[in-house]
Amino acid sequence: MSRAIRLPLLAALCALVPLATVAATRLYDTGPAQDLALVRFVNAAAQPLTVQSGSNSGGAKASIVVAPAAPVTDYQPARSDAPVTGLWQSGSRTLPISLRVKAGGSASAVAWTDGSGNLSGTSFTEEPPAFDPLRASLAFYNADARCTAASLVSSPAKVAIFEKQAASASARRAINPVRLVVEASCNGQPVEGTVDLGSLQAGQRYSVFLVPAGRNASRLIGLQDRIAR
Amino acid sequence: MAGLSILVIGDSHLAQSNYLISSLHDNLLRQGATVHSIGVCGVLPYDWTVSKVGTCGGAERVGNRPPVESSTGKTTAVAQLIRQERPDLVLVVLGDTMAAYKQPDFPMNWVWQQVGSLTGAIAATGTRCAWVGPAWGQEGGKYGKTYARVELVSRFLATNVEPCTYIDSLEMSRRGQWPTIDGQHFSSNGYRAWGDGIAKAVAKLPLPAAANPNAAGAARQ
Numbered sequence: 001m002s003r004a005i006r007l008p009l010l011a012a013l014c015a016l017v018p019l020a021t022v023a024a025t026r027l028y029d030t031g032p033a034q035d036l037a038l039v040r041f042v043n044a045a046a047q048p049l050t051v052q053s054g055s056n057s058g059g060a061k062a063s064i065v066v067a068p069a070a071p072v073t074d075y076q077p078a079r080s081d082a083p084v085t086g087l088w089q090s091g092s093r094t095l096p097i098s099l100r101v102k103a104g105g106s107a108s109a110v111a112w113t114d115g116s117g118n119l120s121g122t123s124f125t126e127e128p129p130a131f132d133p134l135r136a137s138l139a140f141y142n143a144d145a146r147c148t149a150a151s152l153v154s155s156p157a158k159v160a161i162f163e164k165q166a167a168s169a170s171a172r173r174a175i176n177p178v179r180l181v182v183e184a185s186c187n188g189q190p191v192e193g194t195v196d197l198g199s200l201q202a203g204q205r206y207s208v209f210l211v212p213a214g215r216n217a218s219r220l221i222g223l224q225d226r227i228a229r
Numbered sequence: 230m231a232g233l234s235i236l237v238i239g240d241s242h243l244a245q246s247n248y249l250i251s252s253l254h255d256n257l258l259r260q261g262a263t264v265h266s267i268g269v270c271g272v273l274p275y276d277w278t279v280s281k282v283g284t285c286g287g288a289e290r291v292g293n294r295p296p297v298e299s300s301t302g303k304t305t306a307v308a309q310l311i312r313q314e315r316p317d318l319v320l321v322v323l324g325d326t327m328a329a330y331k332q333p334d335f336p337m338n339w340v341w342q343q344v345g346s347l348t349g350a351i352a353a354t355g356t357r358c359a360w361v362g363p364a365w366g367q368e369g370g371k372y373g374k375t376y377a378r379v380e381l382v383s384r385f386l387a388t389n390v391e392p393c394t395y396i397d398s399l400e401m402s403r404r405g406q407w408p409t410i411d412g413q414h415f416s417s418n419g420y421r422a423w424g425d426g427i428a429k430a431v432a433k434l435p436l437p438a439a440a441n442p443n444a445a446g447a448a449r450q
Contacts, residue, residue: 027285027371027372028241028270028271028284028285028326029271029326030325030326030327030328030329030330030331030372030373031326031327031328031329031330031332031336031339031340032329032332032336032339033332034336035334035336035337035338035339036336036338036339036342037338038338075338077338077342104334104336104337104338106338128334128337128338129337131335131337131381131384131385133384133385133387133388201388202388203384203385203387203388203389204388204389227338227341227342227345228342229342229345229346229349229350
């Protein structure tokens with residue numbers, strides 16, 4: 001009985017309102033259940049280095065060659081539920097990579113060769129960064145173990161950006177979107193050379209790496225962070 | 230805008246006949262543009278770099294013809310569309326499907342990759358593009374939309390869609406001003422207002438004066 005009453009009412013409502021107006025789109029997901037973890041590779045050596053994914057225990061492997069002319073790869077999506085493993089390779093020499101990256105976080109694996117051609121390296125992991133639409137985000141990675149106090153300043157004004165950063169430590173901070181050239185010091189001594197980051201864009205991420213450059217020397221590598229497309 | 234060819238691609242906001250595929254498309258036509266609009270429900274930016282069937286239907290409209298809805302609507306890789314139609318402008322309408330409204334944290338890395346995949350594909354063709362960000366909608370509803378998250382998505386897109394020009398839909402209305410049917414999708418009046426707002430923003434873009442007579446579905450009208 002009640003159905004007999006409701007049906008004409010429904011029909012009347014449909015007659016008053018165009019059907020398309022009330023037709024709701026079917027439900028779909030907005031966004032993923034979990035954010036991506038990201039990893040990138042930094043070749044601080046003077047010759048090309050190969051990165052091979054996976055471990056020697058098996059599984060699918062892929063490799064990329066990181067050239068000194070483009071020493072920092074784009075960020076690649078990585079697993080956040082298991083260690084990211086791989087190898088740096090230079091000829092017959094290898095250096096294992098093992099990173100643990102949180103969902104939403106990122107990691108940078110850095111490698112170089114010492115005077116005898118052996119591979120050395122370090123890695124940095126970062127928490128998910130805050131997004132500031134009005135400012136740029138700049139990270140400073142001190143990959144030179146010899147530099148127990150590394151600092152980064154603007155050039156030539158020498159305004160401090162990062163101060164006395166420990167070896168193998170990194171930090172990220174918001175910075176005004178201005179044209180920026182940086183220089184560094186290692187244990188109070190100036191590092192040769194500057195890095196021109198160009199005109200920083202609000203909402204974009206940038207990185208500067210301080211890396212070993214032979215006996216008792218360091219150098220800078222800087223870039224705007226990119227993600228693989 | 231007279232004589233310009235515009236390819237409009239996007240998500241559910243273009244995927245039903247009384248959504249933007251009517252209001253925006255009509256407005257661009259009235260301004261003299263040649264328009265081809267395709268909306269696929271629930272899709273993400275990356276999905277427009279490949280061919281993918283949407284999860285909840287779609288619609289397509291060419292020129293003055295009426296929209297054609299389909300329960301099996303699918304994307305076509307934007308590079309292929311551009312190669313076939315040679316539009317003067319690609320207009321992307323995507324935002325809500327990336328917002329993760331019900332997740333506590335904004336998936337910034339994932340959105341970064343999603344947006345980069347599509348802007349990169351368009352940039353590789355050298356075609357001018359504009360990206361229409363999400364509108365306020367109304368808080369709650371079955372998608373769990375919040376004003377804070379939609380604002381964050383919009384601000385992230387505004388700084389990450391280069392080389393596309395960002396069109397900020399949040400500037401077109403007050404919070405909750407346009408009525409919705411589920412918090413996210415608007416009533417016909419809402420889509421009319423949003424379509425008008427987008428078309429006004431497109432008219433202000435530095436677009437080329439010359440038209441391409443063979444572009445954006447012109448041959449199929």
